[in-house]
Amino acid sequence: FKVSRVETTPFDGQKPGTSGLRKKVKVFIQPNYLENFVQSTFNALTAEKVRGATLVVSGDGRYYSKTAIQIIIKMAAANGVRRVWVGQNGLLSTPAVSAVIRERVGIDGSKATGAFILTASHNPGGPHEDFGIKYNMENGGPAPEGITDKIYENTTSIKEYLIADLPDVDIAAIGVTNFGGPEGQFDVEVFDSASDYVKLMKSIFDFESIRKLLSSPKFTFCYDALHGVAGAYAKRIFVEELGAQESSLLNCVPKEDFGGGHPDPNLTYAKELVARMGLSKSNSQVEPPEFGAAADGDADRNMILGKRFFVTPSDSVAIIAANAVEAIPYFSAGLKGVARSMPTSAALDVVAKHLNLKFFEVPTGWKFFGNLMDAGLCSVCGEESFGTGSDHIREKDGIWAVLAWLSILAYKNKENLNGGKLVTVEDIVRNHWATYGRHYYTRYDYENVDASAAKELMANLVKLQPSLGEVNEIVKGIRSDVSKVVHADEFEYKDPVDGSISKHQGIRYLFEDGSRLVFRLSGTGSEGATIRLYIEQYEKDSSKTGRDSQEALAPLVDVALKLSKMQEFTGRSAPTVIT
Ligand code: VG1
Numbered sequence: 001f002k003v004s005r006v007e008t009t010p011f012d013g014q015k016p017g018t019s020g021l022r023k024k025v026k027v028f029i030q031p032n033y034l035e036n037f038v039q040s041t042f043n044a045l046t047a048e049k050v051r052g053a054t055l056v057v058s059g060d061g062r063y064y065s066k067t068a069i070q071i072i073i074k075m076a077a078a079n080g081v082r083r084v085w086v087g088q089n090g091l092l093s094t095p096a097v098s099a100v101i102r103e104r105v106g107i108d109g110s111k112a113t114g115a116f117i118l119t120a121s122h123n124p125g126g127p128h129e130d131f132g133i134k135y136n137m138e139n140g141g142p143a144p145e146g147i148t149d150k151i152y153e154n155t156t157s158i159k160e161y162l163i164a165d166l167p168d169v170d171i172a173a174i175g176v177t178n179f180g181g182p183e184g185q186f187d188v189e190v191f192d193s194a195s196d197y198v199k200l201m202k203s204i205f206d207f208e209s210i211r212k213l214l215s216s217p218k219f220t221f222c223y224d225a226l227h228g229v230a231g232a233y234a235k236r237i238f239v240e241e242l243g244a245q246e247s248s249l250l251n252c253v254p255k256e257d258f259g260g261g262h263p264d265p266n267l268t269y270a271k272e273l274v275a276r277m278g279l280s281k282s283n284s285q286v287e288p289p290e291f292g293a294a295a296d297g298d299a300d301r302n303m304i305l306g307k308r309f310f311v312t313p314s315d316s317v318a319i320i321a322a323n324a325v326e327a328i329p330y331f332s333a334g335l336k337g338v339a340r341s342m343p344t345s346a347a348l349d350v351v352a353k354h355l356n357l358k359f360f361e362v363p364t365g366w367k368f369f370g371n372l373m374d375a376g377l378c379s380v381c382g383e384e385s386f387g388t389g390s391d392h393i394r395e396k397d398g399i400w401a402v403l404a405w406l407s408i409l410a411y412k413n414k415e416n417l418n419g420g421k422l423v424t425v426e427d428i429v430r431n432h433w434a435t436y437g438r439h440y441y442t443r444y445d446y447e448n449v450d451a452s453a454a455k456e457l458m459a460n461l462v463k464l465q466p467s468l469g470e471v472n473e474i475v476k477g478i479r480s481d482v483s484k485v486v487h488a489d490e491f492e493y494k495d496p497v498d499g500s501i502s503k504h505q506g507i508r509y510l511f512e513d514g515s516r517l518v519f520r521l522s523g524t525g526s527e528g529a530t531i532r533l534y535i536e537q538y539e540k541d542s543s544k545t546g547r548d549s550q551e552a553l554a555p556l557v558d559v560a561l562k563l564s565k566m567q568e569f570t571g572r573s574a575p576t577v578i579t
């Protein structure tokens with residue numbers, strides 16, 4: 001093949017957010033838009049690292065992925081990459097990409113050094129919706145800020161990109177295609193999307209005990225992939241390996257537009273699953289399954305449900321941490337430590353304290369956990385945004401979380417499957433609260449708010465912070481039944497491994513009784529601004545841990561909305577989504 005240098009000019013706004021560059025498809029399909037970003041990434045990595053490299057290129061299968069994969073293959077060839085690995089049909093979940101980078105050995109003994117992941121995660125897909133791209137490093141985790149800043153800087157001054165005149169590669173058929181270029185050979189290998197990931201899961205969990213649970217008539221199961229890429233793994237793992245009924249899989253055929261839905265596993269968007277689990281207003285007569293779970297578009301998020309019962313993600317990671325050593329073989333030697341993102345509730349902190357584990361609080365976004373894991377400081381971590389994972393890879397992992405819960409259920413029910421009462425998801429959570437106390441938790445999202453109004457709201461909250469006396473006067477004027485603000489700041493994180501500092505990671509108001517209000521602007525949206533408001537309250541008294549959470553949190557919500565002047569700044573009287 002021949003390589004050409006194509007002249008180009010910069011586009012505004014190619015700054016990677018919390019997890020890569022996410023924009024509307026109509027933005028991405030502009031000539032040179034994707035090319036500029038990919039070349040800027042190669043330049044940020046430096047030619048030395050790119051030449052001879054093996055790169056993974058795949059994603060959640062959303063609209064425009066197939067075109068993007070062909071473009072990236074041609075640019076990789078032109079930049080001296082030695083081989084590109086593509087999941088069949090361009091499908092690889094985000095956790096599977098991380099697993100492939102870390103574990104897969106190519107037919108010629110090669111190992112991958114990085115990946116372009118094509119996804120906008122939980123954002124909708126299709127010609128009028130979102131596309132996204134991010135780069136992951138040799139450890140299998142998202143590029144750190146040092147690299148993403150460099151990529152962005154390059155996009156602002158890019159003058160040309162390199163591309164090879166290769167024909168399109170058939171990515172539907174497994175196999176290797178060879179090409180000869182000016183610098184030697186270039187290969188594209190298409191491989192099965194699930195095998196490496198399934199193998200990794202089998203090395204972590206006791207599949208035999210999960211199989212016994214899933215085949216017991218007492219236990220019923222349901223999994224909703226929301227037409228995301230999790231579908232490519234669900235049948236292999238839950239049905240073929242673990243013996244679940246095929247009818248327990250919902251929306252497990254990956255679609256370019258996620259069937260027109262919003263592939264975000266929460267109580268608002270996973271409607272079908274929520275109804276099946278007996279959690280919607282229009283409950284049917286059919287008895288709901290004992291366990292239900294859903295994934296987002298790229299399968300790194302999870303929602304865990306019991307029969308008529310919702311597990312908050314903050315509780316989920318705490319419960320997994322509390323039970324991991326007994327229930328999951330991978331952790332049998334003990335946990336190295338645990339970590340959560342700042343807005344995630346402190347349920348995990350309480351477990352860490354009880355079990356005397358190292359504990360870390362990091363900014364939002366999975367990239368901050370990677371350093372801790374690489375340094376052997378953290379085994380289990382999670383975020384309130386339906387992300388849970390461990391050091392088996394360097395991304396959060398939706399199917400792993402489901403297998404972790406199934407392992408805990410299998411462990412708690414070892415003696416009960418043949419006789420005795422099933423220990424349910426709800427039992428496990430209520431017992432956890434009785435032991436550790438409960439962190440009532442909710443998040444309010446105001447999506448697609450006017451960007452300057454959102455900025456003003458945040459600036460106003462920062463302006464209030466130096467005078468706690470004034471803040472407490474306002475708070476008392478709103479509600480007399482909430483405790484006192486004892487600390488207010490903007491969260492700043494110093495990475496304990498490399499010493500790097502991340503500032504402005506969310507505005508915090510901390511109360512005397514452990515309650516917290518946190519305000520952040522989203523870094524994953526593609527239009528306008530999204531304000532996230534996180535509300536948390538700790539209840540130690542086990543006679544008071546069974547309340548309805550919106551009711552328990554009502555006073556704090558009131559304070560948050562009035563203190564921030566939410567309606568005044570945004571014009572919104574209610575959030576877009578409550579989780
Ligand atoms: C959101 C979540 C964050 C998560 C990120 C990526 O970011 O809040 O916890 O790590 O999405 O998840 P933000 O900046 O919009 O709050 V995914 O599944 O979109 O890769």
Ligand code: CO
Binds near residue numbers: 122
């Ligand atoms: Co995701």
